[in-house]
Amino acid sequence: MPDAGDIVDRLHVVALPMRVRFRGIAVREVALIDGPAGWGEFGAFLEYEPPEAAHWLASALEAAYQPAPAAHRDRIPINATVPAVAAAEVPGVLARFPGARTAKVKVAEPGQTLADDVARVNAVRALVPTVRVDANGGWTVDEAVAAATALTADGPLEYLEQPCRSVAELAELRRRIDVPVAADESIRKAEDPLRVVRENAADVAVLKVAPLGGIRKMLDIAAQIDIPIVVSSALDSAVGIGRGLLAAAALPELRHACGLGTGGLFVEDVAEPVAPEDGYLPVRTVVPDPARLDALAVPAERRQWWIDRIRDCLPLLS
Numbered sequence: 001m002p003d004a005g006d007i008v009d010r011l012h013v014v015a016l017p018m019r020v021r022f023r024g025i026a027v028r029e030v031a032l033i034d035g036p037a038g039w040g041e042f043g044a045f046l047e048y049e050p051p052e053a054a055h056w057l058a059s060a061l062e063a064a065y066q067p068a069p070a071a072h073r074d075r076i077p078i079n080a081t082v083p084a085v086a087a088a089e090v091p092g093v094l095a096r097f098p099g100a101r102t103a104k105v106k107v108a109e110p111g112q113t114l115a116d117d118v119a120r121v122n123a124v125r126a127l128v129p130t131v132r133v134d135a136n137g138g139w140t141v142d143e144a145v146a147a148a149t150a151l152t153a154d155g156p157l158e159y160l161e162q163p164c165r166s167v168a169e170l171a172e173l174r175r176r177i178d179v180p181v182a183a184d185e186s187i188r189k190a191e192d193p194l195r196v197v198r199e200n201a202a203d204v205a206v207l208k209v210a211p212l213g214g215i216r217k218m219l220d221i222a223a224q225i226d227i228p229i230v231v232s233s234a235l236d237s238a239v240g241i242g243r244g245l246l247a248a249a250a251l252p253e254l255r256h257a258c259g260l261g262t263g264g265l266f267v268e269d270v271a272e273p274v275a276p277e278d279g280y281l282p283v284r285t286v287v288p289d290p291a292r293l294d295a296l297a298v299p300a301e302r303r304q305w306w307i308d309r310i311r312d313c314l315p316l317l318s
Contacts, residue, residue, distance in 0.1 A: 012034065028043070056210045166186070170201035218247055
């Protein structure tokens with residue numbers, strides 16, 4: 001375990017402007033660590049308290065200080081990511097994901113209606129053959145049942161991602177609808193990430209490297225899950241996306257497109273963006289561009305906020 005001083009000496013904190021608001025934010029702050037084994041990303045969302053953020057720091061330190069796991073494939077199929085935009089904006093969003101044959105669409109956005117969701121999903125469906133939706137736990141069971149009916153009236157869905165908050169609600173919903181259910185927050189925010197499988201609450205497991213504490217932790221969970229796995233981004237910079245792609249490459253089996261195309265949501269990133277080719281991204285080591293790091297660097301007080309956060313999280317890892 002490196003000490004705080006060494007981490008701070010290697011630290012770069014950046015603010016990445018976004019094309020559209022996503023998860024309620026227009027700028028994404030992340031802390032990057034230039035370690036002896038590579039670059040790590042600590043990007044726990046600002047509202048997360050140290051017990052939760054510490055998992056993200058563990059992931060960053062793994063990337064920066066430990067050798068990478070072996071890969072089984074050199075490219076990963078990705079889904080396009082469509083924020084909760086108006087239906088008319090969908091073609092412009094999808095244009096940033098050339099060749100993608102799967103799209104994940106945000107739904108259940110506060111202040112919007114189910115009719116807004118249906119219009120957005122149908123606009124995506126007109127351009128991409130496979131559509132999945134992500135509600136981030138925004139529905140009750142009854143609301144999710146109604147949404148499943150409305151959203152499949154004009155075509156199928158690959159799955160509903162985290163339609164309800166609790167594992168019990170997901171299990172009940174699976175008994176009431178025919179659309180597959182995927183679990184995200186019920187895994188990455190849970191003290192027991194395997195509960196969703198034991199309670200037959202999901203058809204697909206969405207795994208995110210940083211919230212789970214790193215690639216090795218993710219692979220350990222994946223080895224104990226007997227349902228298909230989708231590796232997804234936690235709104236990562238190019239550095240975090242590179243780790244997600246490596247995690248997907250390290251899985252023995254990969255049956256679905258992964259949610260690792262979110263780099264297209266940023267106006268600027270720390271490395272030159274790599275456009276998907278035929279719906280795939282290459283597995284590669286990402287090294288930030290020094291000029292971009294300088295241009296995107298946060299003010300001194302924000303850097304100090306992240307340093308303080310690292311010092312608060314670090315003792316929780318020992």
